[in-house]
Amino acid sequence: MRRLKEFVLQKIVLLCGVASILFVALIFLFLVKEGLNVFKAVSPSHFLLGRSWYPISEPAQFGILPLILGSLLVTAGATVISVAIGVACAVYIAEVARPAVRETLKVGIELLAAIPSIVLGFIGMVTLVPWVKKIFHLPTGLTALSGSIMLAFMAMPTIVSIAEDALHAVPRSYKEGAYALGATRWQTIHRVILRAASPGIAAAVMLGIGRVIGETMAVMMITGNAAVIPHGILQPVRTLTATIAGEMGEAAVGSEHYYALFAIGTLLFVISFGINVTADLLLHKRRS
């Protein structure tokens, strides 16, 4: 009887696992099936490398290079900012702060993670955007930089907490070994602890970025939403996600525009899948 129960439970759990994989596979298939239709209207190379995105003009142009560059620019900016601040913050929490300070900071970072992204976007729009405008003397503060800063804040909680775990997992004896050789605290942190924890920290960064790369509404609100090829981080851009969110409602089902948006979705799926797999590999490398 107990055997039977075990058996049934085991199969149910298996089923759930298989179902989740199946759903992901179906979503992907659906995306690909709809997305591929766009290539009846435009060649893959024109789609990926075309410099103009005029989906509703006559004739329509479906070049997503400006959108790809917009996404890249915002994400790259966010990565630089969140790595610098996030890793420094994790080091401070794990290695420097006194216990009381450490607990306070950890709570603060969890709170940051709990703020809905649209609220962050809103706050960004009324505070960050005017600052950027003023500091850099720009005609508008709705720029890639504003988006990067805000995404960095969204990625920070993930990065800090996973990086801090990685730092904690460094054997205490490495640290003592370094101190016993006469290393200063800073030398110990940057030559031993950070080095030993680097795969985990890299994974933390990728998971943090993976989390925000699909971020849409908040980015749409503060990056200016201009689908032109950007020439710097202080210009308005439009991201892949913002394009889908902004235009899906207007695109007629079955139109070329509609299929183009699905193709963008497929591309996003592939990108974030790639990032997550890489992060996973890094974390496994750390365990083995």
Add this chain to the structure above:
Amino acid sequence: MKFSLRDLNVWFGSVHALTDVTMDIPANEILGVIGPANSGKSTFLRTLNRLNELKPNFRMTGDVRLSGADINKTDVDLLRKKVGMVFALPLPLPLSVFDNVAYGPKMHGVRTKKRQKEIVERALKEAYLWDEVKDRLDTPASKLSGGQQQRLCMARTLAVEPEVILFDEPCSGLDPISTAKIEDTMLRLKANYTLVLVTNNVHQASRVADKTAFFLSGRLIELDDTDKIFTAPSDKRTEDYIGGRFG
């Protein structure tokens, strides 16, 4: 005298780990430190290079001097450079054999490759490891045997040119042959260095130590020539411990 300790007391929170320890450690000798678990041996050792300070609830009183200078008034990084330490488990850094040994010198500002090579070779020779690893300096340190890793850790310590080397149960994870090699190395090092060896194996102390100190419950019970401690100890408790009657 290399080290002189006067009325050393150490606490971790409310635990009184060392009580009124007074002793002198002469240069170019091996001091053996024996005693049952939790008798304060490691705490004593870690006082000498101020490694106890890494524990948050640590507090000490008393006077500890290295060559006459108060260690608490010395720059801590400089002190730890002068007073090296080898731990119980050989813990090479996740680097090559060469980089493990060159690590300390690099950190202390030795930049040229030539100078690093000289230092690494000298340190590995001093640790009697050179002949075994000279053809594979680029292999990861983790590929060496346990005994070789422990001698690598000794070389790593020697590379920063210390005056004193502290050993905290350096052979607890090693087989008898590796242990013999480590002991042999220690005996040869004593010509140029002062060694303090904490060991949970009284026979090891009797084999290598010139003087032996017996700790019990955080107190220094007896410190004398090793021969005397092992043949005619003046304290009954030392005799009982060495005879294996408790511990």
